[in-house]
Amino acid sequence: MRKYFFFALLFCMHFSFSQNIDHLSTILKQLKLKEKQINLELVSQKVLPYDKTKSVVVVPKYASEVADDYFVLDAYILVIDNATGKIIYKFVEPEAWTSDAVILTDISVDTGLYHLNKTTRAFGIRVSYRTQSQPNPYSESNLSLYIIDKNSLKEVLHNYSISRYGGEWDTKCNGEFEDSNSTIDIDKLQTNNFNNLIVKTKITKTKSVFKNDDCISKESIKKETTKLVFNGKEYK
Template identity: 50%
Template sequence: MKRPIVFILLMFLFVNTYSQSNQNGFLLSQVLKQLQLKPSNIHKELYREKKLPNKPSQTVLVIPKYKTNETDDEGHLFLELDAYIIIADSSTGKILYQYIEDNAWTSDAMVLSDITIDTGLYQLNETDRAFGTRVSYHGSSGPNPYSSTDLSLYIVQNHTLKKILNNYQIDLDNGEWDTKCAGEFNQINGVIDLDKNKTDGYKNIIIKSDIQQTKSFIKNGECEEKVTTKNTTRYLKYNGKEFQ
């Protein structure tokens, strides 16, 4: 009796995955037609889409469009990408709102490694809820390790999609060392909360960061390290145009 049940479950998962994949492709194709873009115009590996949890009838699409796509003589890839941030009807793909930023992202020595859509609970007032994008970078230098994540927030305001937080560095991990032991490293991890107080109609954004600093050194022939930690809190306030 177990085999038929397992088979049915597997078929359900397959059909559900296939249907979701088909829907994703449908939305993107419909949006690209309206934007008069071709699939070859976009960086497909970094394309993202996600339904808004508070409005599942609407889907956010983040479309990185190639502005520059070059490889130098040493084989290093250089990318410049325009950002197309779209809210579309989840069923038809009709564009409801759009925000287009020319040359929004660059990938060279600091490689653009990932883009995610953040639909956290950014309820800025009784009616307005924002969503975000998190854009991650990493470096390729052994002696100077580096990775970071930038957060941007968007909101529909006056029937227009608007960016209200621009590339705030929410996470950072960097350092410098001799690739053997001696060196210094910094790690910052930020968490977002909303204040009860408002400025110009929107709740203040609270960013709580955990900061860890590590120093490694040779002592008595052994590699040791000293770690110090601290916490910081920063408030970002809306000035009528953006959070600063």
């Protein structure tokens, strides 16, 4: 009962926050959308720290009917004027996100230091998923990056996996898990006038066995570094 109350409270807090997005009604009017057409729980907004007159707003529009836990969302990525709510830039991706057996739990705006060259700073959208399986837990988070270029909003990195966790166990002790977490550094070297992205990933593998009335875990850590380069349209 306590667990149910906690999740109900969390849901209400998130719902209330989404309802209080600045200029939400003004934004929807410009998009010619109604509240019932969007997932209010997943609406997200954040002020740009390098231009506090503007905010990034994510409006997830239902692309299909909701059936049980299954739904598909169109992505409306917007940059708005904080004073008026006017949409300055807009990027739309039809059927961008799907929530099914792996449930879409969160969409957030990432205003990290993504300086892609001397005049271009990107912002990110992070999308998180998880399963409800106890013996086979799984979660992941993906990052997309967007830039303002020639008075339009463009995506330069698409759904790049920055964290992933999963495994299988007997719900008591015996099992194996893998936890992968990545950070992105900006390289000094450029390709097609955009800095390369250095992805540093830490992979932790854990194996647990029940032995001599005790649950014994063994952990191994591996680190990997990969490079993403700009091909003229996006990072690959």
